[in-house]
Structures are given as structure tokens and as C-alpha cells.
Amino acid sequence: MARAVTTQRKAINTLIAWIVGLLIFFPILWIFILSFHSEGDAIKSPLEVITSTWTFESYATVQERSNYFRHFWNSVVISVGSTVLGLIIAVPSAWAMAFVPGKRTKDVLMWMLSTKMLPPVGVLLPIYLICQNLGLLDTRIALVFILMMINLPIIIWMLYTYFREIPGEILEAARMDGASLREEVIYVLLPMAVPGIASTLLLNIILAWNEAFWTLTLTAAKAAPLTAFIASYSSPEGLFYAKLSAASIMAIAPILIMGWFSQKQLVRGLTFGAVK
The missing domain is CATH 1.10.3720.10 (MetI-like)
Incomplete structure (x- = not known):
């Protein structure tokens, strides 16, 4: 017989799952945010970065250089x-x-x-x-x-x-x-x-x-x-945070999109034969 799970237990499990998921995803989220700012804004404090002007300048520069x-x-x-x-x-x-x-x-x-x-x-x-x-x-x-x-x-x-x-x-x-x-x-x-x-x-x-x-x-x-x-975009002169972030997003975007659309197939394959 299946074990009953209370609503409170489900809520706690869901909250824990969201916290773990956000901790894992946060580095990618922060890189995404930095990629839409200028080099001057990218070295500011986190709150100033978020509230500063968003721009595609870094993406344009990366595409011009490479x-x-x-x-x-x-x-x-x-x-x-x-x-x-x-x-x-x-x-x-x-x-x-x-x-x-x-x-x-x-x-x-x-x-x-x-x-x-x-x-x-x-x-x-x-x-x-x-x-x-x-x-x-x-x-x-x-x-x-x-x-x-x-x-x-x-x-x-x-x-x-x-x-x-x-x-x-x-x-x-x-x-x-x-x-x-x-x-x-x-x-x-x-x-x-x-x-x-x-x-x-x-x-x-x-x-x-x-x-x-x-x-x-x-x-x-x-x-x-x-x-x-x-x-x-890592050179002896230093790190270009905004451009490095833009290049990173451009590099991981294709594989993230592929993983998003194929996640069901991936999970199905990884659990293949797990349940008898």
C-alpha cells in the first residue's frame, strides 16, 4: 500500500527542491544578467548591476571580435x-x-x-x-x-x-x-x-x-x-566580465536548449529498467 504524504510534507519538499534548484541555477542566472551590462556596470555591487541599464553591447562586441x-x-x-x-x-x-x-x-x-x-x-x-x-x-x-x-x-x-x-x-x-x-x-x-x-x-x-x-x-x-x-576573453590584461559572460551564454545556449527539449527522453533513458 502506498504511503500517504501530507500536504505540509509536499509543501516542504517542494520548497527544498526550489531552493536547491535556485542554488544550482544561480551561477548561470548571474552570468546571464552580467552579459546584458557594460564592462563598467559589471564590476559594480550586485544591487547596482541589477538596477543599471541593460544593453546588448557585450553581445555585439563579442560577435564583432569573434x-x-x-x-x-x-x-x-x-x-x-x-x-x-x-x-x-x-x-x-x-x-x-x-x-x-x-x-x-x-x-x-x-x-x-x-x-x-x-x-x-x-x-x-x-x-x-x-x-x-x-x-x-x-x-x-x-x-x-x-x-x-x-x-x-x-x-x-x-x-x-x-x-x-x-x-x-x-x-x-x-x-x-x-x-x-x-x-x-x-x-x-x-x-x-x-x-x-x-x-x-x-x-x-x-x-x-x-x-x-x-x-x-x-x-x-x-x-x-x-x-x-x-x-x-580571459587575457593577461584581466577578465572582461561582461564580454566573458556574453560569450559564455552564447556557448551554453545551444546545449541548454537541446537539454530542455530532450529532458523527457533523457530522464526516460536514465531510468530505463529501474522499475521492474
């Missing part, structure tokens, strides 16, 4: 390309681990996850030299492959978890009906795991979109994504 759409396109290519390439590799890998398990499956999964514990700077020099020798510095191809390899353990882990929730008897029935391995994966497994695949896709696009270490290290101008676009 080619926003070129950085935006680089981010789209790098994040989507690395995620799709990772899914192509991860789907058969996760299928093999979920439905043809071996004694070392858990060991392999833990080994893959352990690679995420290594600080990126630990492999910076060899990766930089490889890109330099292959002529791939400041190219989107290099970043696509590097971010794919960085996020591949997460993709495989997530897909493995979702695939484990699918009854193996369904795949066995497909084999008995004459389905080949390719048909089994494409026409039976993938349609049943669409929520999990969608959440994996969205989450890894966000991770690749926000990656800063490798994008700042391996790019200069041609392949620089929006993370490098933001960093360009």
Missing part, C-alpha cells in the same frame, strides 16, 4: 561526430558483453572505467606528439577521435547497463526465426534500447560539448570550438 558561428559549427561537428563514432564502436562491444558474457567481462568493464581516473595531462605529451607528427594539430578530425576515445568507456558502460535489461529470450527467438547477427542487432536489439541509446547520445554530446582541456590544447584557430571561444 566568428561565433565558426566556433559553434566546430563544436557541433566535434561533439556529434565523436558521440556517433563512439556509438558505432560501443554498440557491438556492449552487445557482446551483455549477451555473450565471459569470466572477465566485469574486469574489462572496470579496466575501461579506470581509464577515466587518469588525469588528462598524464597523456598530453604523447597525444600532442602523435597529432603533430600526423599533421592533425588544430583539426576537427583529431578532436573527434580523441573525445571519442575519452568518452568511449562511459558509452559502453551505459549501453551495457541498458542491454542487460533486455531479456535474452527475445534475441534467441529472433535467431530461431532465422535472423542473422546483423539483423538481430539492428532490427531487434536497437529498437528495444532506443531510450537508453538516446540518453547515452545526449549525455555524451554534452560531455564532448563542454570538454575544455583537449580543445584548448590541440586547437588554435581553425578547429577551435566554443570552449576556446570563451577562453579568448
